[in-house]
Amino acid sequence: MGHSLVFMPECHSTNDEASQLIQANRAPEGTLVITNNQTAGRGQRSNVWLAESGKNFTFSIVLKPSFLLIKDQFLLNIAVSLGIADYLFEVLKEPVKIKWPNDIIVRDKKICGILIENQISGQLMRNCIVGIGLNVNQESFAFDKATSMKRLVGTEFSLEQELPNLLHKIELRYLMLREGDVISLFGDYLATMYWRNERRLFSTFQKEFEGTITGVDEIGRLMIEMEDEVKVFSVKEVEFLR
Numbered sequence: 001m002g003h004s005l006v007f008m009p010e011c012h013s014t015n016d017e018a019s020q021l022i023q024a025n026r027a028p029e030g031t032l033v034i035t036n037n038q039t040a041g042r043g044q045r046s047n048v049w050l051a052e053s054g055k056n057f058t059f060s061i062v063l064k065p066s067f068l069l070i071k072d073q074f075l076l077n078i079a080v081s082l083g084i085a086d087y088l089f090e091v092l093k094e095p096v097k098i099k100w101p102n103d104i105i106v107r108d109k110k111i112c113g114i115l116i117e118n119q120i121s122g123q124l125m126r127n128c129i130v131g132i133g134l135n136v137n138q139e140s141f142a143f144d145k146a147t148s149m150k151r152l153v154g155t156e157f158s159l160e161q162e163l164p165n166l167l168h169k170i171e172l173r174y175l176m177l178r179e180g181d182v183i184s185l186f187g188d189y190l191a192t193m194y195w196r197n198e199r200r201l202f203s204t205f206q207k208e209f210e211g212t213i214t215g216v217d218e219i220g221r222l223m224i225e226m227e228d229e230v231k232v233f234s235v236k237e238v239e240f241l242r
């Protein structure tokens with residue numbers, strides 16, 4: 001990953017830039033599109049992604065997991081989330097959790113968001129744009145539940161020095177997926193899930209409810225046990241309250 005690298009001092013969204021490169025046939029697998037300043041960063045659920053210029057990682061990786069069936073696409077979320085969690089655990093030396101579907105959480109605050117956009121062809125995955133926003137040296141946030149590597153460790157990080165290791169960790173997990181080591185990936189994801197096996201409060205459109213996350217099902221839906229039955233939720237169908 002990153003052998004083909006496109007750096008832009010500024011752009012609207014690296015995911016959009018990566019998409020244009022794919023259309024132009026100029027994005028081999030592993031292409032990294034990275035910027036210092038994203039002016040229209042996009043997040044999950046139509047949110048915006050705000051990051052101070054020059055202080056954070058805002059990049060997209062183009063992947064071509066043609067070995068992956070569409071129904072298994074959540075496995076890519078799992079691999080990428082674990083790669084980032086592995087990197088952060090090594091750097092921060094403290095527990096790192098994955099909040100389903102794929103936010104990375106440290107000390108109950110979000111440090112990284114992932115936006116994966118897929119292009120499919122028939123039953124198989126064709127091009128995937130893996131957008132990653134990781135808070136590195138930013139110290140203040142509009143959103144109270146956000147944090148950064150600098151806030152946690154107290155020291156400044158060199159983005160240039162950190163990038164190869166971060167990419168390497170993501171690549172290792174992607175290779176596990178390519179080799180079909182789904183059992184290990186799934187097990188590691190379960191062990192890293194935020195709030196798993198804890199009784200917590202959630203909400204759906206209609207109501208608040210207490211339940212316990214038990215895991216994800218085979219298509220990546222969140223499984224929550226409540227009153228002796230397990231219910232499954234898709235993205236947007238459930239919110240984590242407290």
Ligand code: BTN
Pocket residue numbers: 012013014015016038040041042043044045047049057058059060103112113114115131132133
């Ligand atoms: C989220 O948590 O909602 C996902 C945030 C994803 C942000 C990254 S930054 C690089 C890439 N380009 C975008 O426009 N978004 C992703």
